[in-house]
Amino acid sequence: MTGGRFMAMDSPLEGSEIAVFGAPFDATSSFRPGSRFAPGEMRSHFAALEEYSPALGRSLRDRRICDMGDLAIAPSDVRGMQAAVAGAVNAVMDAGSRPLMIGGEHLVTLPAVRAIMDRMSGRRTGLGRMSGDPPDAGLAVVHLDAHSDLRDEYMGCRESHACVMRRVWEVVGDGRIRQFGIRSGDASEYVWNVGNRHVFQTADGLGGFGEMAEALGGVPVYLSIDLDVFDPSALPGTGTPEPGGITYNDFRAALPHLRRLNVAAADIVELSPHHDPSGASTILACKVLRELLLCM
Amino acid sequence: MTGGRFMAMDSPLEGSEIAVFGAPFDATSSFRPGSRFAPGEMRSHFAALEEYSPALGRSLRDRRICDMGDLAIAPSDVRGMQAAVAGAVNAVMDAGSRPLMIGGEHLVTLPAVRAIMDRMSGRRTGLGRMSGDPPDAGLAVVHLDAHSDLRDEYMGCRESHACVMRRVWEVVGDGRIRQFGIRSGDASEYVWNVGNRHVFQTADGLGGFGEMAEALGGVPVYLSIDLDVFDPSALPGTGTPEPGGITYNDFRAALPHLRRLNVAAADIVELSPHHDPSGASTILACKVLRELLLCM
Amino acid sequence: MTGGRFMAMDSPLEGSEIAVFGAPFDATSSFRPGSRFAPGEMRSHFAALEEYSPALGRSLRDRRICDMGDLAIAPSDVRGMQAAVAGAVNAVMDAGSRPLMIGGEHLVTLPAVRAIMDRMSGRRTGLGRMSGDPPDAGLAVVHLDAHSDLRDEYMGCRESHACVMRRVWEVVGDGRIRQFGIRSGDASEYVWNVGNRHVFQTADGLGGFGEMAEALGGVPVYLSIDLDVFDPSALPGTGTPEPGGITYNDFRAALPHLRRLNVAAADIVELSPHHDPSGASTILACKVLRELLLCM
């Protein structure tokens, strides 16, 4: 008898390979809020899938995965959310596991990247680098999204899902972020990044994903999947759907490349279940999660 | 950090006053199936309510309640469902707690009543009466519903949600069942029960509920709430909505009477969340659950 | 094996007591069109109800009812709709049966009333009064609705659902129309009818329905039920929901009075199933239909 845990994710944190947690926060959503409900809905829909992935020839039963549940976050508390996410990421890495965060909106990525960079640089108060920390070689950020999220501010706010990759860039620096699927942005974002001078970006879906994966080699990667990278036909249930995205089969074709990445941490964000009356978006999110868990 | 348990129901089974479990089964639904999703959706919506009930002046925090999760039941396995429900009821009562089952459709009531009657009569294999068992005075069944569920068979099936109270009557006998809110039935059901010769029944909502509660005194009661007793305006999300039911305020007015009942076990059945696009039905079901827990 | 006929309405037209037909037309809907889908959806939901009515102690199986199917009407063809409805009403009455039309929007009432008035006055070309026709005493129109529908024109159109009772009044004359449940109208409608000089009207739900029924005695009645007479909590699925209406229990309480009416013909209009995602509106419409059939 169990209720309310991701199917087949029943390892304790200590000893787990991957630890999943939800970050139910959507305060900065600029169009349709509601991504706070994503972790709960994904847990209840996950059982529609098999534990086994034919595409990867692996089963969740072969992995040691911990479902830590959801973080407690006050609805409008941008600062509190960042503390909670950073705390969870550190707890997972202290236990020698790897975090996979389920948003919530995209701003949740920022404290996760910051926490990992702090660990890599030994900046955590009272701590040197620990054995569970990623190596020195720096952190690459691989980012799938419809929107570049490179605005400097949105309606006067700098900590917004619309600015999250600009903030991440301030943390990781030039040349560390690779963006795929981007097809929307403010003119200012394109001007700032003209010639990809700060961030590598392609408008051509997952084109070049294999070459990127090969080039990265063993560099530790933070993988952030904003689900609106998918076309709204495949995933209407998101805050700001943007026509022109990838299909699930495009994503599946990238799995062998994704497998080659050295994923230190990951997130899946921006599912908005209340805008998904057929449930198909939530199921797609679940399948992305399963395949990602089996690739990591 | 927690995910997927009813808010404030975190006692262990041993030592709990009440144990809640889900019975996600809907195979015999005659119109719209889907009540299997009720326990999960109720858990995710329960947090929309406070733990405190102003109507009762009590809080869930003051009770020791165990959420046992959901039973594992194969979709079409009528027999397996009955074994699983009986097993859960016995486990709860063996632990000295009282069961509160969340359906699923109404047929789940049958094995629960049978299990309790078996305990009361000492029929459980290898067991005498145990300390957690209800006393000898017999079991009364208090039944809120739109439909009398007294058919002898439905399309050739005798074990169907449409026949469940006829089957229960076979177990508990004449004069033990009190039905409220009934406003629909086959002509044969009315003929069989003419003059309330087998079952007490009223078509007038919860009219007479107080007198009934007083008359029952301390007799152990199995309370079965088919949520379609509510008018479809209040609860559209059910398998067979039937116009003409009670409002939530009617239910609230009956709470003082409900509190006087000696409820040995209870169930709340027939919520169908996929037919409740606004979520209001699920929230009403949650409020009924909270008030019932605080009354028991 | 059957598909797509109202449950238990399988009599041939000749010899039937009542003949049901659909008029799937919604061209003049001023807010949300879609009532064209009402007859089809009502057929598919009707099986959620029993054939037997406890409130009336009667079963559909005891009546001889013919389901004639739906009229073929081009979407925007106001004139064609009127010819089709008049043709169907005449066909039913020629067969000695009574018509019960399911809209569609409210304008479908106009040609039905006209056809009956023509028969009563012997105006049908080439025909004297026939044996199936209502007697000389004139036709009373009993009208349940949220809106008085007494505008002389709506945006320049005189044949509109918003003007239908004004047009009916032109046919039946002063003092023949009784309106119940009215709670919305243009100022001009109230001025025109000040002191109920043309049409009897009450804003108090079904208040006075019993007295009205008694006063009418055996006068033949055309009964028109615009389902938006119900409060949107009970029936959200209609073109122009108007808060403040009756509940189903209010309607049920009026059934004994309704039974006393000499209903020569009736309609149930303005269900809009695409605005009824829970299905509860359609089921309420079906129950109104069942009780009306058993009262006629």
Place this chain on the structure above:
Amino acid sequence: MTGGRFMAMDSPLEGSEIAVFGAPFDATSSFRPGSRFAPGEMRSHFAALEEYSPALGRSLRDRRICDMGDLAIAPSDVRGMQAAVAGAVNAVMDAGSRPLMIGGEHLVTLPAVRAIMDRMSGRRTGLGRMSGDPPDAGLAVVHLDAHSDLRDEYMGCRESHACVMRRVWEVVGDGRIRQFGIRSGDASEYVWNVGNRHVFQTADGLGGFGEMAEALGGVPVYLSIDLDVFDPSALPGTGTPEPGGITYNDFRAALPHLRRLNVAAADIVELSPHHDPSGASTILACKVLRELLLCM
């Protein structure tokens, strides 16, 4: 040719009697966000109603009402929202008109009350009391809601829709707030207000509303209508539906009393259109708005 303004609200601000504006903000919503979409959806549904109210015998055409459109508010900017609302309230009152704000969630009430209190006490920088300001007698707050909103903090936040009336109480003081329809709260809220020592509160719907209105006499009133005061059967489309509320007919019965109030400013908050798939909640909100405009 017009698009996107409330029907019949086309007066310029100067010279208007009432000025309507939207405050599309929902960052502190604790369960289901989405009330930011309320002003837009209400504008598009308003045309389903007539301009004339039979209940009041008045038409919007007889009033001079200005629709100022919506405030520009960044999604998570609690401070910016407060500045924008205060600015709009002041602009309206400077023009000699009265503000009617459409939320958004309930926190928008706080800056509106603060702005008015500042004007009444002459605290506005560089300004004495102006001719458009309410008189000295103090401000009464009349509050319709399901939730008392009297928490001191919610998950660590003090500026939350769940705490708004506690904050308002800090501004207006003991004995100035009258709450109707309250049926939910944390135990701490009831303890704090035991014996109604700070805030007058009734759990009995709109019971006593008439006496309250009489007692207030000509005192300037801030009227705040949280639409979840209505039962979820009437209004499912809100952030935290709470069964047991009032019907529209209860509200209509209070209109004569509401007319007697000296309403200096008002708001209608917490409609969440994305949780209202039938549209009925939005239409009820529109009717509340129309009647309120005609009462002020």
Place this chain on the structure above:
Amino acid sequence: MTGGRFMAMDSPLEGSEIAVFGAPFDATSSFRPGSRFAPGEMRSHFAALEEYSPALGRSLRDRRICDMGDLAIAPSDVRGMQAAVAGAVNAVMDAGSRPLMIGGEHLVTLPAVRAIMDRMSGRRTGLGRMSGDPPDAGLAVVHLDAHSDLRDEYMGCRESHACVMRRVWEVVGDGRIRQFGIRSGDASEYVWNVGNRHVFQTADGLGGFGEMAEALGGVPVYLSIDLDVFDPSALPGTGTPEPGGITYNDFRAALPHLRRLNVAAADIVELSPHHDPSGASTILACKVLRELLLCM
């Protein structure tokens, strides 16, 4: 005047080329039940399509098709369903026509295949082979699906939609089943069928469909289309949507090959209309049905 029959399918059974019937059964659905509503909803949506197919250059008007309506099946009666389907298949074939069954869930395929195999082997009680029966050469099963349905049991049940092709394999034997579009299964299913030793299977959508059709030549084929072979973007309204499926244009491209098959019987299963709020899934199912009828 007609209501409730598939447009243009009005031939009597005797003399028809194809006979369509519905099998409204969904008791073994493992995730979202509701496919029982598919035949009814498809009838009501079918009129959105033309009778003529430009892709095939043919019209339904040129075929003699009988709509037999729906089978009467008790909701949980697995055995009764099998008897009813077998009876219908035999009735159709006795009349010299070919059955096209509309599910319902996938288990309905099993009794249909069994009935045909019984006819081919002369096993029907009291009957030799009849003139309407398929020839001796054996029966090939062509199966489009997302799931292989080759489990030996599902939660203890062997007669489940999740096991249907394993059961069919027991009837038709090795090498007779061709599966297309398969992208999900339990690990045990892949182990059992490793090297396609029992069943031919491809994960590559409809890749190889043309070659398969050519290879089959004139062998009689049972064609089973589980609509979840389509990607959830095209068909969200199914019990267990599985991302990664075919598009409608993929299906259209296979029509010339499908035309070459000697289809003795067919089914279209697993549409779940209540999970299809836009109606697009039902319309796609209707178009598949039309093209299949014109290909057979």
Place this chain on the structure above:
Amino acid sequence: MTGGRFMAMDSPLEGSEIAVFGAPFDATSSFRPGSRFAPGEMRSHFAALEEYSPALGRSLRDRRICDMGDLAIAPSDVRGMQAAVAGAVNAVMDAGSRPLMIGGEHLVTLPAVRAIMDRMSGRRTGLGRMSGDPPDAGLAVVHLDAHSDLRDEYMGCRESHACVMRRVWEVVGDGRIRQFGIRSGDASEYVWNVGNRHVFQTADGLGGFGEMAEALGGVPVYLSIDLDVFDPSALPGTGTPEPGGITYNDFRAALPHLRRLNVAAADIVELSPHHDPSGASTILACKVLRELLLCM
């Protein structure tokens, strides 16, 4: 503060390059009406998009666009609609701007084309050709749609969305209409146009669009986009969805060719927002509108 105008379309008509107006009319819809709500819903969803188009490298801020609001049209008034549309087209062209009409259903195209042809031929009463009028070279009609709309009549009506291109052909003559994406029609339409003798038509999505654009050179074009040219996976929210259409990426690939057209006037029709519960169809329609505005 603004409410209810398309973002960034705030130029006055005089001096604008393009003028957008809504034609909320859906009386002849043959399956699901509701396109009258398209202009309003598109305005409220448009803000989900950026003003800048990366695909085109242009921003709406660089164009002078006027949003004229919606035409006032009585629901069933086919004639009145035509007068209103013609009036608006003439007003726009008199002001030296170009009209972009948002339907409503497809019949709104007819009066727009007629008005332009009248101007080109100097037929407007009392007027010669004006400076804003298209040149003499004739008008080409480029038509994207799932349905050819070439019927001579539909259920007896000649002015229907199902006949609109036949009517347009009567105005512009042989060889002036180019249709793309067509995949549905009555047999009679295909017979009438066999060999493309009247109208150029391709069933292959946007295949050949580039060649067509090149061939047209500078000829003035009326561009009519019936949104059901898109596959229902991308755009379920339309009156008569037809599987087998184009994706958004197909449309995007045609933008460079679209840019080469000399578009004198355009329309976007047949979005039905009430059949689009996820909102994704409306957002796709908005993106088509943005790109079209930036191409014109």
